[in-house]
Amino acid sequence: MSEPASALGVARAEGYVAVAELPPQGMISVRGDLSEEGVAQALADASGAALPGVRGITHAGETSLAWMSPDEAMLFCGYDEAEELAQALREALTGAHALVANVSDARASFELTGARVREVIAKLAPVDMERFALGEIRRTRLAQIPAAFWMPEEGRLTLICFRSVARYAFDLLAKAAETGAEVYAR
Amino acid sequence: MLLLTCPYCGVAAEETELAPGGEAHLARVGPEGTDDAFHAYLFEKENPRGVHFERWRHAMGCGKWFHAARCTVTLEVFGTYPAQTTEPPEHIRAAISAKRPGWTWRDLA
Numbered sequence: 001m002s003e004p005a006s007a008l009g010v011a012r013a014e015g016y017v018a019v020a021e022l023p024p025q026g027m028i029s030v031r032g033d034l035s036e037e038g039v040a041q042a043l044a045d046a047s048g049a050a051l052p053g054v055r056g057i058t059h060a061g062e063t064s065l066a067w068m069s070p071d072e073a074m075l076f077c078g079y080d081e082a083e084e085l086a087q088a089l090r091e092a093l094t095g096a097h098a099l100v101a102n103v104s105d106a107r108a109s110f111e112l113t114g115a116r117v118r119e120v121i122a123k124l125a126p127v128d129m130e131r132f133a134l135g136e137i138r139r140t141r142l143a144q145i146p147a148a149f150w151m152p153e154e155g156r157l158t159l160i161c162f163r164s165v166a167r168y169a170f171d172l173l174a175k176a177a178e179t180g181a182e183v184y185a186r
Numbered sequence: 187m188l189l190l191t192c193p194y195c196g197v198a199a200e201e202t203e204l205a206p207g208g209e210a211h212l213a214r215v216g217p218e219g220t221d222d223a224f225h226a227y228l229f230e231k232e233n234p235r236g237v238h239f240e241r242w243r244h245a246m247g248c249g250k251w252f253h254a255a256r257c258t259v260t261l262e263v264f265g266t267y268p269a270q271t272t273e274p275p276e277h278i279r280a281a282i283s284a285k286r287p288g289w290t291w292r293d294l295a
Contacts, residue, residue, distance in 0.1 A: 055195055069248035070194050126200035139195075141203050141246040 004079055007108040007166035013174035016182055017114030021170060022158075025109050026082030028075040030089065032098030034067070042092035046085055047075050057137040057150045066137045066150070079104055108166035110159045110173060117157040119183055121149065123176045143172050188261055193268050195248040207241030210253045211273055211292075235259055237282055237289040239274060242266075255282060 004024040013019045032039040040051045049060035052073075057066040064076040077085055086102040093100060112120060118129040125140045125147070132138065137150040142161065145168060149159040161169045175181070188201040197203075208231065215227040232238065238258050243251045253271070255264040255278050264285065265278045274294065282289055289295065 055197070069250060072248075126203055138197070139247045140197075146246045 004105070007163045008170055011170055013170070013177065015174065015177035015179050017112050017117050017120045017177040019170065019173045019177050020111050020113075021166070022109040022111055024079045024104065026075075026077040026079045026085070026102075026104045027107060027160075028077070028082055028086045028089065029068075029101045029103045030073045030075065030093075030098060031071055032073075032093065032096060033071050034073060035070070036096065038096045039093065039098055042089060042096070042098075043073055043075070045092060046089045047077075052135075052137075055136055055138065057135060059152070066148075068137075068139065068148075106163060107160045108163045108169065110161075110170065112157040112159065112173065112177065113155060114177070115155050116182070117151070117155060120173065120177045121157065121159075123183070124172060125149075142169060145169060188256075188263070190242055190252075190254050190256075190263060191266050192244045192247060192250065193252050193266050194250040195244065197244070197247055199244055199247055203244065203246040205243045205245035207243055207251065210239040210241045213272070232292060234291060237264075237286055237291050239291060241269070257286070 006021055006024050008021045010023055011021045030043060034040060043065060044051050047060060047063045047065040049058040049063060049065040052058045052065055052067040055067055057064055062078055066074045068074050075085065082102050082104045086100050089100045118132065121127065122129040124142050127138055127140055132151065134151050134153065137148055139146065139148040145161055145165045147159055147161040147169065149157055151157045189198050190204060191198045212227065215224045236257055236259055238256060240254050240256065241251060242254050251269040252266055253269055254266045255274060256262060264281045267275055267278055
C-alpha cells in the first residue's frame with residue numbers, strides 16, 4: 001500500500017502570516033437534500049457534530065461537518081478514518097436519495113496562522129473579511145481558482161482547494177502573506 | 187460592479203464569483219417544434235435597455251443556478267429568486283413595478 005502524500009510535501013512559508021500545507025486529511029462528500037430528516041440525522045450521527053446551518057461549519061473533536069450547498073455537505077476527519085466513516089454513512093443512508101464519496105485525495109488543505117489572516121485572505125477573495133464570522137465556511141474565488149475556508153478560531157484559518165491547483169494556491173497565499181506586504185501599518 | 191445575492195446560500199456574491207447564463211425563462215423547443223420556432227429559441231434573445239431577467243450560477247460558491255431581475259441601464263438589482271420556476275414570482279414583479287412603473291419584458295408586465 002502506498003503512503004498518502006500531500007500535494008506539496010507539507011510546504012511551509014513564513015511571512016507576516018504563516019502559510020502551511022496540511023498533511024493529507026480525510027474528506028467525505030455527501031450529496032443529498034440536507035433538509036431531509038434522514039440525511040441530516042445520518043450526518044449528525046456519523047460526525048458527532050451538530051448539523052450546520054446555511055454556510056456553517058461545526059466541529060466535534062477532529063471531525064468537522066460543513067454546509068457546502070443546500071444539497072451537499074462535507075465531512076472532515078482523519079485521513080485513515082475516511083473510508084470506514086464513508087462506509088458507515090453509506091449504510092446509514094441506504095434508501096435515502098443520497099450519495100457518499102470519499103474525496104480525501106481530491107483536495108489540498110492549508111492553514112494560515114497569524115493575527116492578520118483576515119487581511120491576507122481579503123487580498124485574494126471577494127469576501128468582506130472584517131465581517132467573516134467564526135463558525136462560517138465560505139466557498140469562493142481565490143484569485144483565479146475556487147476555494148473554501150473557515151476560521152476555527154481568531155488568528156487561524158483553514159483553506160481547501162483542488163489538489164491540482166495546490167501549487168498555485170500556496171504560491172498565492174505565500175506571496176500575499178510575505179513580510180513587507182502588509183496592507184495597513186499597525 | 188454587480189452584486190447578486192444567491193438565494194440558496196445567501197452570499198451577496200460579486201460578479202467574479204458568478205457565471206452568467208443568459209436570458210431567463212426560455213422554454214426549450216424540442217424535436218417536435220418547427221424550424222422557425224427552434225431558430226427563435228436559439229437566437230432571438232431579449233436585449234432590453236432597462237428591466238431584464240437573467241440566469242446566473244454561483245459557480246465559485248455553492249454551485250447553484252438562480253434567476254436575477256435587474257436593470258441593464260443602472261445595474262440596479264430588483265431581486266434574485268430560485269431557478270425552480272418558469273416565471274418571476276409576484277414579489278419580484280412588485281419590486282420592479284415599484285421602481286419602474288409600466289415596465290414590460292417579453293409578454294410580462
